[in-house]
Amino acid sequence: MRQIVLDTETTGINPKLGNRIIEIGCVELENRMLTGNNFHVYINPDRDSEEGALNVHGLTTEFLSDKPRFHEIVEDLRAYIQGAEVIIHNAPFDLGFLNHEFKLLNLPDFSSHIGSVIDTLVHAKELHPGKRNSLDALCDRYGISNAHRKLHGALLDSELLADVYLAMTRGQNSLGMDVEEVKPAGSELLAPVAMADIIFLPASDDELAAHVEALAGLDKAVKGQCIWTAAMAPQLPA
Structure with a gap:
């Protein structure tokens, strides 16, 4: 099964207020194995980042000024994610921005290009109710080193999330309830055991x-x- 772990960085928290995507990072998993076939791009949003967002990702207007616009990378992105199961931490945020960017280009929603979505934040809350379930907290919980993560970055966060997802779901495929019962062959059937008389004293x-x-x-x-x-x-x- 082909899965894509995806993260974005943006100029702010609300696309309806004109905020845009400035970085997309994707990591590919094939049958739960990292393939190295990643997708990463910085995007010129033609606007400044809000101060709070800039403090998170550190991607300045100057750095992004010579990067491609979203319409220049969208076809590569569409081809890359086509039909895949996409894994996102707090999926409504990233999907909201991606769907908005596709709508600005009169394209079908991003969501219509993919097979399904796994929200690791929802999964983590089910596994660890009442606990902190940020990406950093999950890295600590599952022993995944994020010491090199000084600022948020879409590709780096996708790589960390891939490790977290694999750790969170390790052994899941063997926990199904539909495991076929193994019955012994005819020669291995045990003969009925005679019950001894019970003596009551x-x-x-x-x-x-x-x-x-x-x-x-x-x-x-x-x-x-x-x-x-x-x-x-x-x-x-x-």
Whole structure:
């Protein structure tokens, strides 16, 4: 199965306010193995990044000024992601921006080009309810080194997310409930085992007295009734 781990960086948090995508990073997995067939591009948004966003990714207007516009890279992106299962951390954010960019070019939604979406943030919240589930927190939880991550970067974050996703879902394929039951061949069937006669020997008076004495000792130890004494006590009618 072909999967694409995807991340974006943007000029702000809301495409409806004119914010744009400035970086796309994708990492390809084939049958849960990294292939090295990655997709990475910086994009000139023809606007400045908001201060909060700039503090996150550090991609300045000057750095992006000679980079291609979105319409110049969109066909390569469409071909790369076509039909794949896409893995995103907090998928509504990235999909909202990607769908918006496609709409500006009068293209079908980004979502219509892919097979399905896995949101690792949703998956992490199900696995670790009440815990921090940011990418950094998940790297710490699964022992994935992110020491080289000083600022957010789409390709770097996709590479880290790929490691997190593989760690989070490790062994998942063997946990299904539809595993076929293995039945022994005819020659391996066990012959019926004859049940031996059960012999019942009632306790003697001395044994019963010793039992009562043992229960009394337990009652004394717990300063009340032990569970066996309580169970044997006669039940009062309701």
